[in-house]
Amino acid sequence: MNPLLEHLNAPQLAAVTLPPQHALILAGAGSGKTRVLTTRIAWLISTGQVAPPGILAVTFTNKAAKEMLTRLAAMLPINVKGMWIGTFHGLCNRLLRAHHRDAGLPQLFQILDSGDQQAAVKRLLKTLNVDDEKYPPRELCHFINAQKEQGLRPAAVEAWDDWARKRVELYEAYEAQCQREGVVDFAELLLRCYELLERNEPLRRHYQDRFRHVLVDEFQDTNKLQYKWLCLLAGRDPAKPGSMVSNPPVPLPALHSGPAPTAQDSVLRNPVSAPLSEKGGDYSGAPAAPRGACMFCVGDDDQSIYAFRGADVGNMRDFEREFHVTNLIRLEQNYRSHGNILDAANAIIKNNPQRLGKNLWTEAGAGEPIRVHESYGEGDEARFIVEEVKALSRDGHARAEIALLYRSNAQSRALEHALFNAGLPYRVYGGLRFFERAEIKHALAYLRLIANADDDTAFSRVVNFPTRGIGARSLENLQDAAKAQGSSLHAAIPRVSGAGGVKLAAFADLIIRLREAAHLPLPELVEHVLDLSGLSEHYRNEKEGQERLANLDELVNAAASFVAEEGTVGAEGEETGELRADLVAFLAHASLEAGEHQAGEGDDALQLMTVHSAKGLEFNIVFICGLEEGLFPHENSLLEDKGLEEERRLMYVAVTRARQRLYLCFAQTRMLHGQTRYNLPSRFLEEIPEDLVKWLTPRAGKNGYQVADSAAFAYGATPAFAATPRRSDSQRGGGFRVGQSVTHPKFGLGVIINAEGGGNDARVQVNFGAAGIKWLALSVAKLEAA
DNA sequence: TTTTGAGTCCTTTTT
DNA sequence: GGACTCAAAA
Numbered sequence: 001m002n003p004l005l006e007h008l009n010a011p012q013l014a015a016v017t018l019p020p021q022h023a024l025i026l027a028g029a030g031s032g033k034t035r036v037l038t039t040r041i042a043w044l045i046s047t048g049q050v051a052p053p054g055i056l057a058v059t060f061t062n063k064a065a066k067e068m069l070t071r072l073a074a075m076l077p078i079n080v081k082g083m084w085i086g087t088f089h090g091l092c093n094r095l096l097r098a099h100h101r102d103a104g105l106p107q108l109f110q111i112l113d114s115g116d117q118q119a120a121v122k123r124l125l126k127t128l129n130v131d132d133e134k135y136p137p138r139e140l141c142h143f144i145n146a147q148k149e150q151g152l153r154p155a156a157v158e159a160w161d162d163w164a165r166k167r168v169e170l171y172e173a174y175e176a177q178c179q180r181e182g183v184v185d186f187a188e189l190l191l192r193c194y195e196l197l198e199r200n201e202p203l204r205r206h207y208q209d210r211f212r213h214v215l216v217d218e219f220q221d222t223n224k225l226q227y228k229w230l231c232l233l234a235g236r237d238p239a240k241p242g243s244m245v246s247n248p249p250v251p252l253p254a255l256h257s258g259p260a261p262t263a264q265d266s267v268l269r270n271p272v273s274a275p276l277s278e279k280g281g282d283y284s285g286a287p288a289a290p291r292g293a294c295m296f297c298v299g300d301d302d303q304s305i306y307a308f309r310g311a312d313v314g315n316m317r318d319f320e321r322e323f324h325v326t327n328l329i330r331l332e333q334n335y336r337s338h339g340n341i342l343d344a345a346n347a348i349i350k351n352n353p354q355r356l357g358k359n360l361w362t363e364a365g366a367g368e369p370i371r372v373h374e375s376y377g378e379g380d381e382a383r384f385i386v387e388e389v390k391a392l393s394r395d396g397h398a399r400a401e402i403a404l405l406y407r408s409n410a411q412s413r414a415l416e417h418a419l420f421n422a423g424l425p426y427r428v429y430g431g432l433r434f435f436e437r438a439e440i441k442h443a444l445a446y447l448r449l450i451a452n453a454d455d456d457t458a459f460s461r462v463v464n465f466p467t468r469g470i471g472a473r474s475l476e477n478l479q480d481a482a483k484a485q486g487s488s489l490h491a492a493i494p495r496v497s498g499a500g501g502v503k504l505a506a507f508a509d510l511i512i513r514l515r516e517a518a519h520l521p522l523p524e525l526v527e528h529v530l531d532l533s534g535l536s537e538h539y540r541n542e543k544e545g546q547e548r549l550a551n552l553d554e555l556v557n558a559a560a561s562f563v564a565e566e567g568t569v570g571a572e573g574e575e576t577g578e579l580r581a582d583l584v585a586f587l588a589h590a591s592l593e594a595g596e597h598q599a600g601e602g603d604d605a606l607q608l609m610t611v612h613s614a615k616g617l618e619f620n621i622v623f624i625c626g627l628e629e630g631l632f633p634h635e636n637s638l639l640e641d642k643g644l645e646e647e648r649r650l651m652y653v654a655v656t657r658a659r660q661r662l663y664l665c666f667a668q669t670r671m672l673h674g675q676t677r678y679n680l681p682s683r684f685l686e687e688i689p690e691d692l693v694k695w696l697t698p699r700a701g702k703n704g705y706q707v708a709d710s711a712a713f714a715y716g717a718t719p720a721f722a723a724t725p726r727r728s729d730s731q732r733g734g735g736f737r738v739g740q741s742v743t744h745p746k747f748g749l750g751v752i753i754n755a756e757g758g759g760n761d762a763r764v765q766v767n768f769g770a771a772g773i774k775w776l777a778l779s780v781a782k783l784e785a786a
Numbered sequence: 787t788t789t790t791g792a793g794t795c796c797t798t799t800t801t
Numbered sequence: 802g803g804a805c806t807c808a809a810a811a
Binding site for chain 2: 060061062087088089090111113114185186187189190221305306308309407408409410430467469471591592593594610611612613631634635636637646650672673
């Protein structure tokens with residue numbers, strides 16, 4: 001037997017060795033998804049069914065792509081570096097660099113990250129004198145990206161009123177600005193690449209012939225445009241029914257002079273395109289489409305948690321239908337979690353309608369019960385977790401194997417506070433990332449100006465940083481001049497006169513001097529830029545500049561290791577003429593891969609992160625915090641179509657992160673937006689069968705809190721208010737307190753969220769959930785403790 | 787040009 | 802409550 005196939009279970013084996021047909025693999029959490037994907041590639045290659053250049057494998061994150069490459073390298077005696085395995089954006093970047101002329105892009109086009117994009121939109125609104133209250137940049141970016149992710153250019157966007165028409169107009173103006181500056185945002189990377197293939201038949205044919213197998217990871221997270229892009233590469237030509245709305249064929253503006261080369265030109269000239277002879281190995285036909293690839297899509301509709309950013313689970317059904325998928329394979333055996341955890345996850349997700357359907361099981365035993373803990377407030381919740389973690393630590397559990405998951409980032413504060421006070425090392429994921437730091441972005445802006453001085457985003461960022469006396473007025477003059485002659489800011493510098501003009505000219509001179517150093521090896525070039533621009537100097541003089549200075553040093557290191565690692569890739573693409581490919585590649589790398597969140601990876605630290613960022617990870621012990629209505633499920637989600645379903649999938653993802661032990665925590669009160677909120681326990685708690693659960697605090701009543709006095713709470717609850725003085729017989733008597741569950745004959749079950757007055761005047765505010773929030777006089781309303 | 791105070795917002799996030 | 806933005810004051 002092929003050693004690659006050892007230790008695969010039956011469905012895994014079936015998936016890996018599937019004959020060349022389109023296939024959809026429903027891979028449950030912890031079912032060995034990545035293993036199947038990589039083994040499939042290795043198997044296809046090692047059995048001679050396809051040569052490495054015939055493979056296209058797509059992921060969403062750089063991490064996943066890297067992981068795939070690493071695993072593949074361990075399985076195959078080939079150099080996997082040059083293979084087409086990467087993120088959607090990374091691969092599109094590669095294609096666009098190779099065929100930039102055909103795509104209507106300058107050779108050295110720069111990539112805007114979301115921050116750059118927002119800055120560009122802001123700048124646009126300013127030059128057009130558009131009220132940014134009416135068209136907030138954030139929202140406008142979102143709109144533009146959403147359109148692009150649907151595959152819609154401005155001409156194809158429908159608008160019904162003036163406001164909407166203006167938005168589309170701004171979208172158009174934004175496109176023009178990007179084109180003028182030679183920059184491309186994330187969504188544009190995909191859309192431009194899609195259009196390139198759609199309109200350029202020879203090029204499309206070339207890649208359709210080349211790629212025999214297209215493999216997609218996390219398929220449930222693809223958006224419409226990504227799906228279209230995949231379809232195109234897999235050999236489904238654009239005009240066919242079922243393909244998306246087509247844009248009116250607007251000719252792409254060309255930035256360069258001279259005759260546009262044909263597609264054939266760039267295919268033949270370009271080293272990216274493998275010789276056609278390599279394409280199929282001794283691939284022996286079979287039922288696959290005559291042209292184009294076999295699609296092998298791996299995903300889990302139950303783990304689709306990115307609808308809010310355009311992901312469309314519907315792609316799974318569409319794919320199944322449009323590609324006539326007969327091979328639907330379910331990977332349901334879970335190798336991660338104990339039985340109770342899986343049972344809970346299955347029970348929760350069962351409440352979602354319209355699933356493709358799947359039930360995880362394990363050969364591992366039931367394991368420990370799921371622990372549920374109620375506390376009074378978020379501080380108490382955090383203290384409980386701290387004590388529990390300390391105990392687990394004493395028992396020999398590694399802290400790095402314990403994760404604290406929460407729905408929203410704001411929740412980390414209380415946890416961090418308690419952890420800090422307890423001296424427990426922890427690491428929070430999801431902060432500012434390396435290439436997003438201000439000082440790094442400044443340095444990169446200078447580097448970008450070396451590559452392309454017309455990059456107005458980069459120009460505006462550093463024209464007066466460090467300050468060189470170029471104030472708002474000079475910039476305004478410059479902007480006017482640029483607008484007047486329809487040029488970039490840089491090109492307009494000679495048109496500005498006066499003192500401002502002199503200073504601007506000095507800046508232009510700086511750019512020239514930076515460009516003169518463009519022959520230096522990349523790390524030295526970076527260093528040179530830091531020096532000459534005055535960035536290093538600036539941070540040396542700043543009180544709090546030490547860390548930033550260290551980061552800038554780190555940038556030099558990053559450049560060095562980039563050259564060392566990607567050195568071979570530097571040869572990819574065309575000769576860039578006077579400017580170097582490695583600089584452009586490094587800048588693309590900085591935009592496409594923002595870098596790891598922060599240092600301190602080696603330490604044995606608790607892992608704190610949102611549920612979203614925990615996707616794909618696993619831990620021995622998991623605490624899910626803040627399991628309260630309004631928080632998780634988040635209140636905003638209830639207003640959205642299918643919002644609750646997505647929250648439930650999120651809960652499913654959270655639960656399935658745990659291998660051995662799972663804690664579910666909730667609190668009666670929580671500080672939110674500066675106000676104390678009283679929430680009911682999350683409905684997801686109730687969806688877990690009772691026999692899987694062990695309550696660490698007295699069990700809460702259905703839909704409400706346990707009526708218990710504070711002593712019942714392990715870590716000292718401190719009720720802030722009592723409508724009537726609390727009495728020891730409050731259970732029996734009429735004493736109510738904030739946070740307590742009550743029933744009302746008409747409104748049903750609720751929780752007291754506020755109170756005022758006392759004695760006969762006492763009134764309480766009760767949240768009855770669906771029945772609303774009411775103020776009730778205790779002397780009148782027939783309230784009872786639930 | 788930098789500092790400071792008021793005002794605003796507030797799920798989730800990768801590329 | 803707090804982080805971030807933006808406009809006025811030093």
